[in-house]
Amino acid sequence: MRTVTGLFDTRDQANRAVEALEVAEIPGADISIISPGDEEASGTAEGVGIGAAVGGAGGLLAGLGAFAIPGIGPFIGAGWLASTLIGVAAGGVAGGLLGSLTDAGVDERDAHVYAEGMRRGGTLVTARVDDAHVDAAAAILGQSGSVDIADRRSEYETTGWSGYDEAPASELDPLGSRPILPGLPQ
Template identity: 40%
Template sequence: MGKIVTRLYDSFERAEDAVLELERAGVAQSDISLVSHHSGISGAPAAVREPQDTTATEASGSGMAVGAALGGLLGAGGGVMAGLGLIAIPGLGPVVAAGWLAAAAVGAVAGGVVGGGTGGIVGALTNSGVSQEEADVYAEGVRRGGTLVGVTVDEDEAASVEAVLDRSRHVELGARREAYRSAGWTHFDDNAPVYSDEEAAAERESWLQRR
């Protein structure tokens, strides 16, 4: 039985380093996913495709499959970064993303595939086995300018993947959750205002200066 290994990063660059290390360790590109606040990618690298302007509603209305809803974000060759594209996820706004997690987030909303009425990024995470509490923090982290990396692995490979990610400069999730809560946050709300580029950049920088 498989599981999901996830880590949150305060910058796209740190997440990118982690993904590259995963690829070097032999993790299949199709098993790696990345979802990042689009303002965190300075200079719009060539790897990022033009916006697809695909929303969950549009995907559902046109009858597209989950994968097709992302406009073919899974790149053929060149690593996960070559497959990056821009999509809209409820509660997060436009995100730069690649891989199965983004597809599941769009599909969960478009097709109602996640139980309990939960869709978007939180629904995609909890449907994959991540706890509600952790999923809320991951989603809030992306909303505030961060980047989420998720890997699907077999149980016997989980420890090695976790070791690779533990060497990266990831967010300590428990501490971040408590920091959010101390400021009055309780849970991720996909109806809350989307962070502007300026707000996300300020939030991101405030955390990067601490670590």
């Protein structure tokens, strides 16, 4: 099994990607979605879960749950990677967000960009697929609006970013929702 990952700027794009992966018969047990959590996200989780239960589509989305990622804040998620991160949040798994991504098979250089994208409000979708389905799953994520990871890395680097740092809460803004990063509006 290989891990195919996409970072999305909106939850709607990510939700469409999950639904398209399910239509492509990638088992829900092999798909994960992780999105920033707040009051809106909690309502989205409930709404998506209710909509999926009533509409019969998006089975994975029906299982969204809330948790916190140390150093970043609240998230909602479902699937195997979300379960791993819940373990990280509870202190039961070592390695944090970067370790969870790289342990899942995400290239370390890309894992930094995905983690930073999540810190900045992006939604992550991952799928574990066999080698024969890697290209199809990657195409689905791309067609659903995932960001070009190389372009996003370049964009971050223009602000002085050199990699994701699992900063302690003391280095976050007063609301604890994002890191204080040099060169970015606070």
